[in-house]
Amino acid sequence: MIPVSHYLFLSLALFIIGVVGVLTRRNVIIILMSIELILNAVNINLVAFSRLFGSVNGQIFALFVITDAAAEAAVGLGIIIAFFRNRETVLADEMDLLKW
Amino acid sequence: MPSPFFDIREFPLIQPEAELALFGVAILLIDTFLEKREKWFNAATALVGVGFSTLTLVGLPDFLVRNLQGFAGGRFAIRGLAGMMRGAEAANPGFPGFPGFNGTILVDHFFIFFSLIFLAATALVILLSVRYMEIEDEHHGEYYALMLFATVGMMFMASGVDLIVQFLGLETMAISFYILAGFLRRERRSNEGALKYLLLGAFSSGVLAYGFSILFGLTASTNLFDIRAVLARSYKPDDILVFLAFVTIAAGLFFKVAAVPFHQWAPDVYEGAPTSITAYVSVASKTASFALLLRILYAFEPSKSLWLILVAGVAVASMTIGNLAAITQSNVKRLMAYSSISHVGYILLGVVAAYSQEDGLNATALKGIAFYLLVYAFMNTGAFAIVILLRRQGLIGDELEDLNGLYKRSPGAAVLLLIFMLSLAGIPPTAGFLGKYYIFLALIETKHYWLAVFGVLYVVPALYYYFRLVKHAWLTEPADALRPSVTFGQAVALAATVLITLGAGIYPEPFARLASFAFALGR
Amino acid sequence: MLDSVLFYFFGGVAVLSALLVVTRRNAVHSAVFLITALLATAGIFLQLRAEFLFIVQIILYAGGVMVLFIFVIMLVNLDVALHQLKFNRQTWVAVILAAALGGMTAFAIYFARHNQNSPVFQIPAAAAARLEPNTELVSRGLFHEYLLPFEIASVLLLVAMIGAVVMAKKKV
């Protein structure tokens, strides 16, 4: 039986990697992927707890998080496309029309 | 035959949301049949939807009391809206109401109060949008449908007492807003704003979800009341994992309300989004997030000693940064963004006061938060409405210079602008003053004198930048003599906002009662 | 034992591919590694006796979302991006901060595990063992206890659909 803390550490690692991705990458699409990683980390937590508690509530929560991740990805990619049409770039640090 | 899944009698609890969703879908369907110049019909449909929903909502308490006594939620007393306005006594402090759907939602005064704000804001923004979106040439049915869906999300945020419902409500609202913010697809600033909003919003949702997952892990439940009970029972107030959960959840929610240091999306998105959506984001999204925040903080109350100072710090930082940055802005929408950040600071001060009492919550503070949010919705929408008025072919109207000589061009608009600015700054006899008044009173009651001093002193720089708008509108010469024209819808929206802004300032009694009943407070 | 092997294997793969996701220059590569990471996570789910979620993860994520990603990458593919800097200017600060965040959180978990005796770490393993293959339970929860979220999710997906369409369609 693997202690739940191991799952927590695993999820934390994915979470932090996702955060690093968001913070450092210039490509918007990869940033979006990093966010997917973060949500994935959340899911690991939820499922691990679900097993720990012996109930499926956590899994259901995770299911909704996956739904949300999908929705965000869809909308996000849509906006990226719209953005790309106008600006011919997907680099985050070239989005600086709005500042100060 | 009763459904195996749920009791049909519970349906009225989500009827307002369901109606909105149905109207949203209806708009999507009708829209396909409409010619370009008939698109206003979508707005009308949306308004009707909002109207229906509002009626249902207003009638809901009485209906529930009549039909659901003895039903699952019957243990809570609830009073009709009329009773709320009249000021009848409430039975229970805290959050009484009708729980439904296995305890995932709670239909109570709190929900009704906040939903009314959302619906009002939605209606106002719809009224303000028609012409604006026509000028932008992006007048689609989806726009209104999304607004209705966003409202659905917000209402679930307010009624949800379950992490999952809240999360989904939040996301429904947020995703709708990402789209709405980027609705002007050919406008580069709109694209950029939407993309920033989405990336940061999704990121913060991730952080929030992470917090939710930890919280779920700690308490083995998604129900806020259970969570609260477990936290109170099994955890020390300063348990580190509870704190971790709080911090991540708070970061997510502070992001949504645009509190420092999670505020940075706000100016950019406000500037980039269509002005009507800016108004909507600044009012509805913020109010809904506060509703959610209040619900969740209530669950975290057992460990409040841990996070109270954090919230206070965020409040002061928000006021400071918001006010400082607004001073030198030249773009009205950005200025309003920063101003809204400082307003968040005030409301958070109210939150601090609310949780600063030994036992229970401070009634004045809760009332203050409710009142503040209520009047903020109207005065801020009103202020944006003026900016929307300035929009015309070839002029966005969101620079300070665009206000120049507004007084000469349209005295009425200038007077309204003045009233809204006064109210935002908190000068009596406008509603904004009353909002601040309650907050300050609560702070004094809970002995947060220095926070109160901070709060009042920040009124001064705030007034300064609000009056920069007034100065441009009143004391400078117009660059062009074009008079902004006002459509009927805009006129209605302006009249409503100014009526509430002044009315709640001069005769605040009914509004104060309404605010107290948001938390079912006796007084 | 098998549990442990599976966990460490999938966990290792997940972390490794996650690292590769954020370090690859080419977005397509990143996407591929993201799929790997998601599949590895699916493995973890399976190891946690969440077989429904395992399937959902594979079908929805690896199958649906990732296709979308790849599609968009292809759509906006910029060869120039390959020659540009991967990381922005704040990378080192960001890495340090993220590391600090990770360290602190890890410490929090560790601390809670060993010192504070949080109830969550007190749950006996026996309870965990009880969880049987549970797709039916999931469905029951989904349509009974969490019926409302399920309904809300439909609105959410509708919004996402509208959003994707509105944003991506070319003509007004």
Added chain:
Amino acid sequence: MDFFANHILSVVLFTPLLGSLLLLFVPRESENAHRVLGNLFGILAFVVSLPLVAWFQAGKPGYQFQETANWIPSIGATYHLGIDGISFLLVMLTTLLGAISILSSWSAIQLRKKEYYILFLLLQTGMLGVFMSLDFFLFYVFWEVMLVPMYFLIGVWGSDRRLYAAIKFFLYTLAGSVVMLLGILAIYFKAGGTTFDVPTLLNAVANFPDSLKVWLFWAFFFAFAIKVPMFPFHTWLPDAHTEAPTAGSVILAGVLLKMGTYGFLRFSLPLLPQGHEASHKIITIMIVLSLVGIVYGALVCMMQKDMKKLIAYSSVSHLGFCTMGIFVLTPLGLSGSVIQQINHGISTGALFLIVGILYERRHTRLISEFGGLSTPMPNFAAVYLIVSLSSLGMPLLNGFIGEFTILFGTFEVSKTWAAWGTLGVILGAAYLLWLYQRVMFGSVTNPANEHLRDLNAREYATLLPLVALAFWIGVYPKPLFRYLEEPVHEIVQKANPGYYKGERAAAPALPLAPRVAAEKQLHVAGGSAPATDASKPAGAAR
């Protein structure tokens, strides 16, 4: 009529507001209508306030003409009006100066007349409300409300640096008043949090611990000190006064500044701690600030090049007297202070009118632009002289009564303070006469001044009432003292209870102080009246 009698204060309060509402509906094009209507309501506001003079019972304790109505029951705020002797005088001053300054705008304001009169009347209501409110909440609302019209009066109709001056005025005053709001809330909360009623709360304040009172005092202090303005908070005033249009300056100096002193009298004094140490410290600080203000304001006046600025700084000096009178906490000081407030309204108001008259003719306020105006404008010279004298405290004019009584009250407490105060009197003569000399005496050197018109009928109408009042107060100030006797007594009893208790019986009671009305003792000696040798007490007739 009954309604009128029972709601006289409301009537007085809302007459100007009614005027401004009516003006809203007068179309912008009909220019004269605005002036006529504005003036009509300005005067009407004064006229409806006249019954107060007849009905007000001097010497009756407490507030009179009280009106109460529910307003915001949930927070305990009521619509509660009432006046005592002090506020009565200030109300009358406000209505009079209001009417006069509106009249003075007749030809001075050519731009956006409609708004001007609307705002002015609005301002009038705000000021009256401050003086009449007996509810803290209401008070605060009025206090802030009147900032807005003033902002516009300065900002729209002011001179060159009006934008800066307007916002400076607003921000300064606001900064003070928000802190006061906290003070109000603290009192409200500490007193039970059920009512904002001023008399109730002020009674409750008496039982607060001293440390709290000290804090509350300082919270209120900033609002009032900025408004007055006291020494280090005065810099908004020269700018605002200088940039404001004439009528604005008149009202600003004549009435708005009095809100600060009124606040001190009404709210700050009851907040003085009872402990001797603490209150002594506060009082010393206040008096020293006042004295610095007196001397400092006067000194700064000396070198001003701009007439209006000079007069503005003279306000700092004069108001220093007023605050000094308040904080010596003697009946004489207090009543002197109120009278000096009235006087300052009259004299400085008139001085601003005079500058306005010159400005209207020459469109400059630089002293160096003038000189020798006595020749073309002899009547103006006479009026100006009288007003100057009244301002510098010439006996038989109003200024003297106030200054003397204040100095007297101060002298009772500290001779040093009074001595410094007299320095202000000397300097006052210097700068005002020097100004007069530079403007009026000598030969006309600037050809532009050669054919200036003398006063016209309207200008007479604005100035003569003030001159008449100046004489009246100077010669027969007794009615004023009678109005003040009771409220001042009450204040001193509260704020300085030792004053009446500490009457030592050590010195033999002298038959010196006639409390009897003087009319009864016309003949102290003389004729065949009982011999009154110089070596015997002259009070035989008493």
Added chain:
Amino acid sequence: MTPTPYFLDHIWLIPLFPLAGAALMILLGRRLPNSAVSAVCVGSVFVSLFYAAGAVWQLVALDPEHRVFQKILFQWVPAGPMHTSAGSAVNFVADWGFLLDPLSAVMALVVTGVGFLIHLYSIGYMGHEGGYYRFFGYMNLFMFSMLTLVLANNMLLLFVGWEGVGLCSYLLIGFYFLRKSAADAGKKAFIVNRIGDAGFLLGILLTVTTLGTIRFTEIVPALAAGHFAVGASVLTAIALLLFVGATGKSAQLPLYVWLPDAMEGPTPVSALIHAATMVTAGVYMVTRMNAIYQMAPRALEVVAVVGACTAIFAASMGLVQNDIKRVLAYSTISQLGYMFLALGVGAFAAGVFHLMTHAFFKALLFLGSGSVIHALSGEQDMRKMGALWERIPTTARTFFVAALAIAGIPPLAGFFSKDEILGKTFERFPALWIVGFLTAGMTAFYMFRLVNMTFFGKSRVAHDVEHHIHESPRTMTVPLTILAVLSFVGGWIGWPASLGGTNRFGRFLEPVVAARLGERAESAGGQAASMEHLLMLVSVAIAVAGILLARYLYLQRTELPGKLAASWPRLYRLVYRKYYVDEIYDAMFVNRAKDLGTTLGAFDNAIVDGLGVNGAGWLTRVTSRLSIAWDTWIVDGLVNFLARVINLLSYPVRMIQSGLVSGYALLIILGVLIFLGYYGFHIR
């Protein structure tokens, strides 16, 4: 109870007549013809004179013990309750009340009498001036103020008159307001007076807080009831403060500087205000308050010393002046010093006596000089006069009488009063007697220097003026004549006992100025008649010596004064330049700036021209500048600085808003980190 006699009951009308005249002038004067103006104004003063005379007549008719009459019209400043420093609570009241006792009777008569004559004279003198009505309006206003001053029954009302006369003086000195020097002089007078007034005001306040009353009739009882010791410091303080007021008004050291400059005013003004009446107000006031002074011997000594010093100091300055009016001005200061000397030695009656006689002859001298100036078309420099004795006979002869009177030649008025003062001084302070004695000689000298230079010797009149010399009109000569008579016989009512008289004047004033409070009873003892005779002889001798010296120097050896001046150039210059007092005042305050100014440039003009010559002005101005600087740079500066800092802070805050998503996300993470870090603090 018999009804109060009419005139006594209506003493309050005495000041009101001129006030009515003044009001009429101010309101309607411009439209009235000159004749009407003179009729109204001179008439009003005459009516006052009539009422005053009537009242005095009725007062004299009373029993000497009862010669105190008070008429209170109404309460003026019923300021309310107060505490005396002794702690008793009293109700402070100041009345509109008038008091007629021997002292005010004398003053009222002198003021109305001399005032009337001068008004009469002014009809002729001012006949050709512009602003005729204004002049008379001011004059009437002055009469009102002066009469209020002398008739007031309390200190505060006295102060009303006190300030009033100061104001009128300001207005009348500055009558020729087109002349800058006149306007400056007026302002200087007013402001110097204000300095004195401040002292006076404080004196009043101290009186009231000490005694609890400001009514003159109540002061003595209050003193008695207060059990004050003689020489009590508080009484000395009162006395000195009041005396500060007196030095301002009566041009004593060191506040006399305004009076010579005040000669810028029209000559009748100089006669009325700066010789006969206003400047004597200080003397009157001190006499009025003699009860306090008698209890404060130290203060009296100060008064005496200041008086004596002023007397000789001013006299010496008068020796070398060439402007006819300036000589008289310094003479006035000197004579006022005499009066204060008298008061200082406790001879209050003598002081008032000299006040009266001085009013006669000094008014005459001024009016005479006015007549001379009138005849010479405005020439005031004595070096351009001479040999006018026959050309303007009436003026010359009356002037001569006055000169004899002031020189103290018996039996003219000046002799008696001056002699009484010197006698009393000798009794008390022999050292001061020497000063007084020398002053008497100097007085005689400079008066006859003036007479000789003006009326005798060779004519040095400019040619174009020569033709126009003419005697003044009747309205001017008649008052001259009357005053001459008064100067001659005016002193006889004070004919001293040592010369066989009864000193009726002294006895008349006795009830007011009697040493009541024990202490100083011995001074009434007096000295042997022979000693008195000797003193008289000596003083007459020195007067005669002075006259002869003047004759010798200015008629016979006319070149000698120049030589003398040349042989002691420093001394001459010192005296001629009035001991450089104005310059010293300037130097103390102004010259530092001048030095700076010559090296630094521009500075200078602003400072010297600024507030006129008044030295204190410099200090004031510098402080004023500093204050302004303080205001702009420190007080306002701080506020603006704060505003600017806030403004500046705005930029870094905005800079964080880089527009870059990664940056924003970084801040979010930073926020979370800070939150987490807070836990560490919290746990500790």
